[in-house]
Amino acid sequence: MAIDLTTLTIKKAHEGLMSGDFTAVELSQAYLEEIKNKNADINAYLEVYEDVVKQAEEADRKIKSKININLLIGIPFAIKDNILIDGRKVGAASKILEGYVAPYDATAISNLKEKGVVFIGRVNMDEFAMGGSTENSAYGVTKNPVDTSRVAGGSSGGSAAAVAMNGALVALGSDTGGSVRQPASFCGVVGLKPTYGAVSRHGLMAMGSSLDVIGPIGKTVEDVEIIFDAIKGQDKYDSTSFYPHEESGQRCPLTTLKIGVPKRIFDQGGIDEEVKKNFNDTISKLKSLGHTIIDIDLPNISHALGVYYVIMPAEVSSNMARFDGVKYGNIKKGDTLLEDYLNTRGEGFGKEVRRRIMLGTYVLSSGYYDAYYGKANKVRNVIRADFTKAFKEVDVILTPTAPTPAFKIGEKTKDPLSMYLEDIFTVTANLVGIPAMSVPSGVSSEKLPLSIQIMAPHFKEESFFV
Amino acid sequence: MIEIKDIQKLATLSRMKISPEEAESLRSEIDSILGYVADINKVSLVDVPDEEMRRNVFRDDKDSNVSGEYTEKLLALSPDRDGNYIKVKKIL
Numbered sequence: 001m002a003i004d005l006t007t008l009t010i011k012k013a014h015e016g017l018m019s020g021d022f023t024a025v026e027l028s029q030a031y032l033e034e035i036k037n038k039n040a041d042i043n044a045y046l047e048v049y050e051d052v053v054k055q056a057e058e059a060d061r062k063i064k065s066k067i068n069i070n071l072l073i074g075i076p077f078a079i080k081d082n083i084l085i086d087g088r089k090v091g092a093a094s095k096i097l098e099g100y101v102a103p104y105d106a107t108a109i110s111n112l113k114e115k116g117v118v119f120i121g122r123v124n125m126d127e128f129a130m131g132g133s134t135e136n137s138a139y140g141v142t143k144n145p146v147d148t149s150r151v152a153g154g155s156s157g158g159s160a161a162a163v164a165m166n167g168a169l170v171a172l173g174s175d176t177g178g179s180v181r182q183p184a185s186f187c188g189v190v191g192l193k194p195t196y197g198a199v200s201r202h203g204l205m206a207m208g209s210s211l212d213v214i215g216p217i218g219k220t221v222e223d224v225e226i227i228f229d230a231i232k233g234q235d236k237y238d239s240t241s242f243y244p245h246e247e248s249g250q251r252c253p254l255t256t257l258k259i260g261v262p263k264r265i266f267d268q269g270g271i272d273e274e275v276k277k278n279f280n281d282t283i284s285k286l287k288s289l290g291h292t293i294i295d296i297d298l299p300n301i302s303h304a305l306g307v308y309y310v311i312m313p314a315e316v317s318s319n320m321a322r323f324d325g326v327k328y329g330n331i332k333k334g335d336t337l338l339e340d341y342l343n344t345r346g347e348g349f350g351k352e353v354r355r356r357i358m359l360g361t362y363v364l365s366s367g368y369y370d371a372y373y374g375k376a377n378k379v380r381n382v383i384r385a386d387f388t389k390a391f392k393e394v395d396v397i398l399t400p401t402a403p404t405p406a407f408k409i410g411e412k413t414k415d416p417l418s419m420y421l422e423d424i425f426t427v428t429a430n431l432v433g434i435p436a437m438s439v440p441s442g443v444s445s446e447k448l449p450l451s452i453q454i455m456a457p458h459f460k461e462e463s464f465f466v
Numbered sequence: 467m468i469e470i471k472d473i474q475k476l477a478t479l480s481r482m483k484i485s486p487e488e489a490e491s492l493r494s495e496i497d498s499i500l501g502y503v504a505d506i507n508k509v510s511l512v513d514v515p516d517e518e519m520r521r522n523v524f525r526d527d528k529d530s531n532v533s534g535e536y537t538e539k540l541l542a543l544s545p546d547r548d549g550n551y552i553k554v555k556k557i558l
Contacts, residue, residue, distance in 0.1 A: 103539035210520070239525040306503040317480065324481070326554055328543035337555040338481075346483030354484065358476045359496055362468075365479070371507065379509045385518040416495050417502060433520075 003030045005166040010223045013169060014071050017063055024059035024074030028052050028118050031076050034166045035120070042143050044152070044161040046081055047089060048121040055118045062116055071226050072115035078168035080159050081122045082129055082205040083214065085109050088119075092205050093137040094127045096323050096348030098330045106203020107238065108172060108214045108231040115230055120168045123158030127350045129179055129207045130316065131155050132422040135413055136352040143409070144186055146449060150406040153183030159217045160187040170218040170227055176208045177308055178402075178426025180215035181438035181453060185401035188440050188449030191217045192224045193426075195459050196433035197242045199228075200235035208315040211308075211430040221439065225465045232461075244459055251462050259286060260296035260394030268302060270421050271403040274444045279400045282441045282452050286398075296390045296397065300383050301428060307383065308427035309420055310363050310376035317360025320353065355416060384432045387457075395463055397455040399425045401438040405448035425453055435461045468497050 003022055016022050022030075032052060039045050049055075059074035079085065082092040084102035086109075091097035105113065112119075126136040134142040134157030142157040144150040145165035152161040156173025160183035163171050173180040175193040184191025192215045199214045206212060216227035235241045261283060266276055287293050325331035325344030332343035349357070363372035390397060403424055412419045429436035436455045443449055456463045473489045473496070484492070537550070546553040 100543065103536055103543065236525075237530070239523045300509055303506050303509050306506040309499060309503050310506065325545060326552060327540075329545070331545040337557055340555060341481040342483040345481050349482065351488070354480075354482055354488075355492060355495060357480045357482065358473070358492060359499060361476050361480045362472075362496065362500070365476075372503070375506055375509075376503075378511050378514075379506050381514045381518050381520070382509065382512060384520075385512075385514045388518060417498050420499070420502075 024056040028056040078162035078171040084203040107200035126155035129155040153186030155179040185451035186406035200238040202237035313360035401451040
């Protein structure tokens with residue numbers, strides 16, 4: 001039977017699988033067919049796994065014998081190319097990792113394997129998750145399925161595009177400064193950045209270790225919640241992982257939410273007029289639904305992006321030091337060991353990665369450390385304290401997800417700073433460590449998706465879910 | 467104002483070979499990014515309560531996995547191998 005992939009959700013797929021309307025093999029084949037038709041143009045997938053049908057057969061076998069029945073059994077996933085699956089190629093869309101095969105499973109992946117999901121393939125991204133458009137991938141840009149002259153966003157552009165083009169029911173991405181939420185916004189799907197530590201980083205290639213978190217992308221809030229529930233929790237392999245055992249019991253009340261909107265949110269330049277209008281319309285709509293809108297003061301929020309672009313490159317320059325062509329990856333040999341390093345890293349890393357390593361090396365160098373890295377960390381604490389204070393008054397805080405709808409391919413590649421400004425609303429949640437979710441809130445006059453971002457206090461993801 | 471020789475120094479410290487053309491474009495790009503982030507120095511620092519301070523969380527370096535469990539897989543990934551060793555060029 002033909003499966004309507006456009007309106008499919010995890011629960012609907014589960015019902016279909018349980019009632020025998022379709023098998024897991026048929027479900028996966030429906031997605032493979034879409035990929036065959038669309039991926040050459042969209043370029044969401046870097047690799048479609050050869051054993052998809054075999055994985056689905058395994059799920060069907062369990063469904064038939066009623067073993068391990070759960071909502072995620074047989075559900076097709078796309079996985080960002082920086083999350084390790086044992087025995088499969090993974091490369092962070094970088095030439096320096098060409099041919100690398102993961103020696104173990106990321107914890108989020110083991111969690112999904114226990115549920116019996118089907119991994120369709122690995123999807124494109126900005127190299128090592130550095131970028132907001134997937135234009136920094138060594139394997140070409142991912143086009144936006146809504147308008148193929150535009151970017152899918154980034155860095156998890158392949159994850160968002162795969163879901164939007166019906167190339168997978170759901171996907172995993174990673175978010176260091178907005179990399180799950182912004183592409184979700186550009187492609188018109190839902191993206192969740194969990195609380196820092198709520199999902200183990202074990203097996204996620206490190207970018208900014210105090211900021212990184214794995215997050216789900218799906219078509220509905222419910223789908224994202226189901227995946228989050230499957231991958232969250234403390235993990236002995238990530239000492240920074242933590243999730244309270246008790247449910248907070250504060251699920252989203254449908255009528256009585258206190259919603260904070262930061263004052264002077266649009267003071268900063270570069271915010272698209274349609275984004276502003278859509279945000280204000282959304283706020284009015286929420287008010288008319290009975291929610292209370294409260295103007296809140298986040299006095300240092302305008303400095304978040306500056307703080308982020310000091311701390312993130314500093315952590316990047318440290319984390320990227322491991323790629324030396326000695327232990328793994330694609331070595332470019334010279335006459336001496338030093339030349340091996342210079343060639344391997346000079347040729348293996350793309351331009352944006354090199355730029356951030358240099359910037360990080362600068363802000364960490366003696367003489368500049370206090371003025372940049374030291375100061376940024378202090379301001380980070382001040383911003384965190386501002387949010388704690390704000391959350392005493394409100395349940396959630398709302399902003400747009402991105403300052404613009406999806407932009408044209410090539411529009412921002414000449415000026416790195418203009419690309420960095422894309423992160424203006426999203427980086428704060430990473431600096432503070434709080435959860436944030438991007439939800440579609442309408443379309444622009446050019447029919448491009450727009451989204452709002454909802455932020456909640458640490459470990460209060462439940463307040464996003466009805 | 468960051469100079470070309472600073473860029474060359476950073477590239478050496480970062481162990482990356484970069485072309486003179488890239489050094490020139492990096493000079494202006496890094497200069498404009500540093501100009502943007504320098505604004506954080508305008509923030510007047512207030513006293514932040516201890517619970518708002520982030521801290522490192524360490525675990526003991528033990529009981530991570532069975533000894534030898536990943537040895538073969540990891541060695542197989544190295545570009546140049548000699549038995550159970552990874553080969554590198556002479557350092558000194």
